[in-house]
Amino acid sequence: xxxxxxxxxxxxxxxxxxxxxxxxxxxxxxxxxxxxxxxxxxxxxxxxxxxxxxxxxxxxxxxxxxxxxxxxxxxxxxxxxxxxxxxxxxxxxxxxxxxxxxxxxxxxxxxxxxxxxxxxxxxxxxxxxxxxxxxxxxxxxxxxxxxxxxxxxxxxxxxxxxxxxxxxxxxxxxxxxxxxxxxxxxxxxxxxxxxxxxxxxxxxxxxxxxxxxxxxxxxxxxxxxxxxxxxxxxxxxxxxxxxxxxxxxxxxxxxxxxxxxxxxxxxxxxxxxxxxxxxxxxxxxxxxxxxxxxxxxxxxxxxxxxxxxxxxxxxxxxxxxxxxxxxxxxxxxxxxxxxxxxxxxxxxxxxxxxxxxxxxxxxxxxxxxxxxxxxxxxxxxxxxxxxxxxxxxxxxxxxxxxxxxxxxxxxxxxxxxxxxxxxxxxxxxxxxxxxxxxxxxxxxxxxxxxxxxxxxxxxxxxxxxxxxxxxxxxxxxxxxxxxxxxxxxxxxxxxxxxxxxxxxxxxxxxxxxxxxxxxxxxxxxxxxxxxxxxxxxxxxxxxxxxxxxxxxxxxxxxx
Amino acid sequence: xxxxxxxxxxxxxxxxxxxxxxxxxxxxxxxxxxxxxxxxxxxxxxxxxxxxxxxxxxxxxxxxxxxxxxxxxxxxxxxxxxxxxxxxxxxxxxxxxxxxxxxxxxxxxxxxxxxxxxxxxxxxxxxxxxxxxx
Numbered sequence: 258x259x260x261x262x263x264x265x266x267x268x269x270x271x272x273x274x275x276x277x278x279x280x281x282x283x284x285x286x287x288x289x290x291x292x293x294x295x296x297x298x299x300x301x302x303x304x305x306x307x308x309x310x311x312x313x314x315x316x317x318x319x320x321x322x323x324x325x326x327x328x329x330x331x332x333x334x335x336x337x338x339x340x341x342x343x344x345x346x347x348x349x350x351x352x353x354x355x356x357x358x359x360x361x362x363x364x365x366x367x368x369x370x371x372x373x374x375x376x377x378x379x380x381x382x383x384x385x386x387x388x389x390x391x392x393x394x395x396x397x398x399x400x401x402x403x404x405x406x407x408x409x410x411x412x413x414x415x416x417x418x419x420x421x422x423x424x425x426x427x428x429x430x431x432x433x434x435x436x437x438x439x440x441x442x443x444x445x446x447x448x449x450x451x452x453x454x455x456x457x458x459x460x461x462x463x464x465x466x467x468x469x470x471x472x473x474x475x476x477x478x479x480x481x482x483x484x485x486x487x488x489x490x491x492x493x494x495x496x497x498x499x500x501x502x503x504x505x506x507x508x509x510x511x512x513x514x515x516x517x518x519x520x521x522x523x524x525x526x527x528x529x530x531x532x533x534x535x536x537x538x539x540x541x542x543x544x545x546x547x548x549x550x551x552x553x554x555x556x557x558x559x560x561x562x563x564x565x566x567x568x569x570x571x572x573x574x575x576x577x578x579x580x581x582x583x584x585x586x587x588x589x590x591x592x593x594x595x596x597x598x599x600x601x602x603x604x605x606x607x608x609x610x611x612x613x614x615x616x617x618x619x620x621x622x623x624x625x626x627x628x629x630x631x632x633x634x635x636x637x638x639x640x641x642x643x644x645x646x647x648x649x650x651x652x653x654x655x656x657x658x659x660x661x662x663x664x665x666x667x668x669x670x671x672x673x674x675x676x677x678x679x680x681x682x683x684x685x686x687x688x689x690x691x692x693x694x695x696x697x698x699x700x701x702x703x704x705x706x707x708x709x710x711x712x713x714x715x716x717x718x719x720x721x722x723x724x725x726x727x728x729x730x731x732x733x734x735x736x737x738x739x740x741x742x743x744x745x746x747x748x749x750x751x752x753x754x755x756x757x758x759x760x761x762x763x764x765x766x767x768x769x770x771x772x773x774x775x776x777x778x779x780x781x782x783x784x785x786x787x788x789x790x791x792x793x794x795x796x797x798x799x800x801x802x803x804x805x806x807x808x809x810x811x812x813x814x815x816x
Numbered sequence: 817x818x819x820x821x822x823x824x825x826x827x828x829x830x831x832x833x834x835x836x837x838x839x840x841x842x843x844x845x846x847x848x849x850x851x852x853x854x855x856x857x858x859x860x861x862x863x864x865x866x867x868x869x870x871x872x873x874x875x876x877x878x879x880x881x882x883x884x885x886x887x888x889x890x891x892x893x894x895x896x897x898x899x900x901x902x903x904x905x906x907x908x909x910x911x912x913x914x915x916x917x918x919x920x921x922x923x924x925x926x927x928x929x930x931x932x933x934x935x936x937x938x939x940x941x942x943x944x945x946x947x948x949x950x
Contacts, residue, residue, distance in 0.1 A: 376831070376832035376833060376883055377832065379832075380832050380859075382832075387861075388831075388832060388859075388861075389832075390888060391831060391885040391887075391888030391889060392831055392832055392883065392885055395883055395884040395885060396833075396883045396884060460834070463834075464834050465833075465834020465835070465836060465858045466832070466834050504835075504837070505836075505837050506837050506841075592837075595932065595933060596931055596932045596933055597933055629912065629932050630912070630914060631884075631912070631914055632884070705840055705841075705844075708837055708840075708841055709841060709844060712841055712845075712936065716935055716936060716937065724933075725933045734915040734916070735914075735915065738914055738916075741884065743887075811857075812857070814855055814857045816840050816843045816844065816853075816855045
């Protein structure tokens with residue numbers, strides 16, 4: 258991009274500047290630190306010039322939005338056509354309460370739904386199971402049966418909204434329930450749109466909501482992907498997630514690298530089952546975190562898009578450009594929020610939203626300022642949604658595509674993060690692939706090491722966190738926190754009893770027997786799961802069928 | 817502590833919650849402070865946690881919860897410990913725990929609750945002081 262003589266001249270002048278004015282200034286007023294780093298520990302120079310991007314080739318590195326390698330975005334017009342989808346993750350208590358929150362959010366201008374399930378649902382236990390003690394309706398909505406799912410989407414037309422469901426180990430079951438409810442609303446599968454997370458590898462690496470061992474878990478993941486390719490063409494069959502990797506303590510580059518490593522494993526698994534890369538490739542989606550260091554995040558997103566496009570094209574031989582697009586959802590960083598001076602979190606979330614918009618995401622959840630204290634109140638959720646609307650409508654960030662491209666710093670950082678991703682992928686390949694790297698605890702240990710380093714930086718005051726190690730103050734205890742009715746489990750248990758008493762026992766038994774039979778073969782389980790939920794089998798009952806066949810996963814701990 | 821055995825800590829994740837960044841981090845911090853640490857892993861019932869404490873002859877049980885189940889699990893662990901005659905075992909907790917729940921947890925026998933933003937050295941000091949004075 259720059260002519261050679263010019264670069265030499267710039268470099269010479271920069272050296273003079275370093276030895277002259279800079280040295281003088283530093284002698285008078287030393288810089289705040291000897292080294293500056295991003296929150297991920299990436300070193301940041303005093304000044305970036307064309308020398309930092311000397312080999313920069315516009316066409317091969319950036320290209321144009323909607324075109325390979327998609328560095329500048331996956332759509333030709335990006336937010337000039339339509340803003341990112343504003344999709345707030347929500348769910349608590351009963352299906353009825355959550356349905357009310359959804360309808361409130363849609364009235365406030367939210368454009369998509371995102372379901373938070375409670376932990377028993379996410380780990381395949383019904384609300385009346387012993388392991389559900391204390392957990393029912395706590396961190397999400399309790400869904401046991403198709404009846405609960407029907408109430409959850411009451412008066413919400415499933416051909417008009419798209420729904421994202423954070424569900425992994427039992428993803429097949431919850432998707433089956435969603436499809437059955439759509440069918441009852443008269444909506445054909447072909448008009449149903451949304452996403453299931455369906456990403457079991459990151460559960461094993463860091464989120465912890467696994468049920469079965471990796472192999473049968475991967476089989477369920479691929480069954481769902483295959484079924485949707487055949488019957489639910491608008492469904493995003495997986496949301497390969499870096500979000501939780503970052504929450505667990507990784508750096509920005511590690512978040513992207515380990516997510517791509519997992520993505521590679523899913524693609525390979527689908528191809529091993531005989532699927533063409535371009536049949537399922539366009540329906541893969543991703544999910545990332547956004548921290549407050551705006552420019553590092555923007556570089557991460559751009560580097561990830563470019564690297565994934567290359568992997569899909571060069572490693573897997575994708576021909577369809579849609580297979581090469583890294584489309585992704587973002588959630589602002591949960592761990593970046595502080596319980597101290599919680600209103601400061603509004604500012605953090607605003608910066609993270611800006612990073613997301615500059616980075617080119619397809620959808621976004623903004624966290625509420627009170628989430629280091631409790632589940633968000635309606636007031637806090639509204640501020641979070643308004644934050645997105647202010648960035649979209651007022652900041653100008655949505656009016657031109659990839660506005661930070663060409664910044665010496667952002668391009669240099671994009672290159673550096675891409676290189677780090679590549680180093681990790683090369684290393685993981687050499688170890689025998691992601692599953693092996695997880696089994697050996699390599700990925701887990703890398704994440705924990707970063708988490709530990711960060712904690713030490715905070716405690717030694719090497720890194721400042723407002724309200725934690727600087728600008729602290731005495732505060733009254735927070736009030737007005739959201740409370741979930743502690744009687745939730747009793748309510749759900751009673752509902753379940755009635756549900757079980759009302760169902761056709763014979764049809765229910767036959768459906769579960771059939772599921773057991775099919776699960777022991779290589780046949781896709783999805784159609785049978787749909788039949789089972791329609792025959793009124795519960796989440797726990799279906800998951801138990803598989804527990805009996807495959808057993809439960811107990812990971813090695815790497816501390 | 818000269819001449820005495822090292823402080824033994826069980827770090828436990830009660831319930832279905834998978835957020836273990838804090839628990840694992842503290843396990844490492846405690847080990848570096850010279851304590852002996854056993855991390856239970858996820859999905860522990862109160863019974864399992866107490867069994868581990870008994871088998872390991874623990875001085876301290878650390879409970880971490882970020883999913884709002886502390887009011888059920890923490891008192892239950894204390895109750896079962898005391899039921900087994902483990903009266904001296906110090907129980908401490910942490911995670912996302914609203915301040916208004918803290919008095920109730922302390923009444924039930926949890927010695928301290930450490931919320932987000934707590935310095936890890938403060939937790940280490942607290943444990944060392946409490947175990948030493950027993």
